[in-house]
Amino acid sequence: MLAAVVNEFGGPERIELAEVPVPGAGAGQVRIRVRAAGVNPVDGGVRAGVFGGAGQRIGLGWDVAGEIDAIGAGVSGWSRGDRVVGLHYGAVKPLGTHAEYVVLDASAVAAAPAAVDTVAAAALPLGGLTAARALDQLGLGAGASVLVTGAAGVVGGLAVQLAARAGLVVTALAGAEDEALVRSLGAAAFVPRGEAPAEPVDGVLDAAVLGGAALAWVRDGGVYVGVIPGAAPAAERGIRVEEQEVAADGELLGRLVALVEAGALTLRVSDTFPLADAAKAHERLGTPGVRGRVVLTA
Known part of the structure; x- marks a missing residue:
C-alpha cells in the first residue's frame, strides 16, 4: 500500500x-x-x-x-x-x-x-477530542464566561460550539474577517485579533497558543487551559493553569459523533x-x- x-x-x-x-x-x-x-x-x-x-x-x-x-x-x-x-x-x-x-x-x-x-x-477526531477535553478541564458551569482564542480555527471553532452548547457565555477571539463565522458557531461576543476583551473572563481555552497574553485576560482565581503540552504559561493570581493532551477515546468520539448527527456540531x-x-x-x-x-x- x-x-x-x-x-x-x-x-x-x-x-x-x-x-x-x-x-x-x-x-x-x-x-x-x-x-x-x-x-x-x-x-x-x-x-x-x-x-x-x-x-x-x-x-x-x-x-x-x-x-x-x-x-x-x-x-x-x-x-x-x-x-x-x-x-x-x-x-x-x-x-x-x-x-x-x-x-x-x-x-x-x-x-x-x-x-x-x-x-x-x-x-x-483530533479537533473534536482536543476541544472537548479542554472544555472539560476548564470545569466551568453554565453562565460562566469563557474566551476561546483561535476561534475560527478547527479546534477553536469546535470549542466555541461545545462551550455554547454547555451554557457558557463565549467570547471568540479571531481575525476581524471571522466575526460572522464565530458568531454563527455560538459566540456571544467577539474580540478581533490583537485586541483584548473589555472585561476579565472566568476562563480561557487557548486554542491559538497565546500563552501569557491569554492568561492576562483571566480574572483572579479563574482558569486557563492550553491545548499543547509544555506551552502553558506559569500560573499567577490564583489562576488554575492546565494543559490538555489529546488521547484516543472512542467513547468520547462517539458522543461527538452524536452531536454531529443531531446537527449540533458543524x-x-x-x-x-x-x-x-x-x-x-x-x-x-x-x-x-x-x-x-x-x-x-x-
Whole structure:
C-alpha cells in the first residue's frame, strides 16, 4: 500500500509516498480502509522534526475516516464494512493515517456520522477530542464566561460550539474577517485579533497558543487551559493553569459523533487533496487563511 512518510525532516518537499506492507490487525485492533484523513498542524511539526525521531521512517496522520476492513482477536461490536472515525495517537510512529490502510485499537474508533460525508467526518477526531477535553478541564458551569482564542480555527471553532452548547457565555477571539463565522458557531461576543476583551473572563481555552497574553485576560482565581503540552504559561493570581493532551477515546468520539448527527456540531473542511498530493496539502496547511480542516483522500 501507499503511505505518506518522512525519512528526513524539513518542509513539505520532504514528504515521500512510500510503498509499505499492509498492516495486520492484532488482538484488540481493527484495520481501517482509509477514505479520508485530516492534515493537522501537528503533522507539520512531525515533518519538521519538532517531536524527534531522526534516523527513522515516520508516518504522518492522526485523523481517519473509512471502513473497517479486518478485525483482530477479542474485538466485538464491529463488523467488516462498518464506517468509522478514529484517532491514531502519537507523533513518532512508523505509519499514520495518511495511508491506504491503518490499524487502530478498537477502543479508539467510533461509528462515523451518517449525517455528513466521509471527508467531513475526517475533520472530527483530533479537533473534536482536543476541544472537548479542554472544555472539560476548564470545569466551568453554565453562565460562566469563557474566551476561546483561535476561534475560527478547527479546534477553536469546535470549542466555541461545545462551550455554547454547555451554557457558557463565549467570547471568540479571531481575525476581524471571522466575526460572522464565530458568531454563527455560538459566540456571544467577539474580540478581533490583537485586541483584548473589555472585561476579565472566568476562563480561557487557548486554542491559538497565546500563552501569557491569554492568561492576562483571566480574572483572579479563574482558569486557563492550553491545548499543547509544555506551552502553558506559569500560573499567577490564583489562576488554575492546565494543559490538555489529546488521547484516543472512542467513547468520547462517539458522543461527538452524536452531536454531529443531531446537527449540533458543524464540521468544516477547507481543501481536499489525494494522498499522492500530501506535500501540496502540507503547503496549503501552511498558508494563511485556512478555515477548516485540510483533508487527504485515499
